Amino acid sequence: AAQAARARAYAPYSQYKVGAAVRAAGGQIYTGSNVENASYGLTICAERVALTAAVAAGEREFEALVVAAGDDSPGMPCGACRQVMAEFFTADVPIVVVSSRGERKQMAFGELMPQPFGPAALGEGKH
Template sequence: MRNIHEFEVKNLLRMANDAKERAYVPYSGFRVGACLKGASGAYYFGCNIENAAYSPTVCAERVAMLRAIYEGEREFDALAIVWDGDTPAVPCGVCRQVLSEFCDGEMPIICANRKGEYKMVSLDDLLPYAFSKKDMNL
């Protein structure tokens, strides 16, 4: 896992927490926020957005990633995720796969709970056998 300075960890967590406040969660009340740092130095924010049909619900991590891709960012340095739970937030399987499309396995992912306690893991820790372009001979 790549190193990340403690100041940057706190900064990413603060911004992810701010993003969490924008969550649209009328069904679960369970808010999640994410902050993705691009290699350009830009920050991209996301919150979870629920839908009555449930399956169209979008996670905070994917919102942040899709915003970044739309803005032209293609390489990333770090991701922070914050939620209202007592344990550190971790990306769901779909988010892990989406992250693996654009992020290298050594990218740090900062997983935090509502109290600000966090664990830092790499994408490889969360998705050690990612399906990728290599598997499709691309």
Template sequence: MSLLDAARAVREMAYVPYSRFKVGAAIRGRSGAIYRGCNVENVAYPEGTCAEAGAIAAMVAAGETELIEVAVIADSPSPVPPCGGCRQKLAEFARADTPVLLATTEGATLATTVGELLPGRFDAGHMARAE
């Protein structure tokens, strides 16, 4: 199964009773394993979880902390990029050149990288003087 196929399949599991906007994400860990996540809404909107965050949580729960590829899919007129918070979450576990494939359910795609999604990212190097 391709990474995009994994994202497409998990998208169908999204819990979106309020927005009806299903998103699926799949990430490949350094081991080659695929981790999937879908968005999960809550009536208190800020308490929901993005698909990318769910996939990252699954990866970390499995004992991995490095991702090497990302795919995100939604039913949208154009490929939907991760929100700002998820861009930072992806940057925590990926290199700037990590490939990201954004897709629509109709087949449109946009290939990018974590670094292009989040230029000037905040990382652990900025905290070098913290005690």
């Protein structure tokens, strides 16, 4: 699903296409692709597109995220995407990143973002 989303990315400036697929606790998969903008700061990453689509559909708990990015080696999620993940992911959620050539890395979200700022920092419980 992440590779298919990558093919739909809109990246006319960087040519760096990214696709993501997040699996909700109920098994539903939501996808997203990066959408670049001439005003670069308004570019939206694939991971955030997938997560916001899931949240907009009512999802709040997630089981896994796959990101398809990079050619020779997998591209890792940026800091902004990691922060958005911290809002919804527990430390044990698996994150899989895969390149177009098939190289794959897998880690738990807690490894990707070892000291996240999340709802607990504001005294809030999980949703």
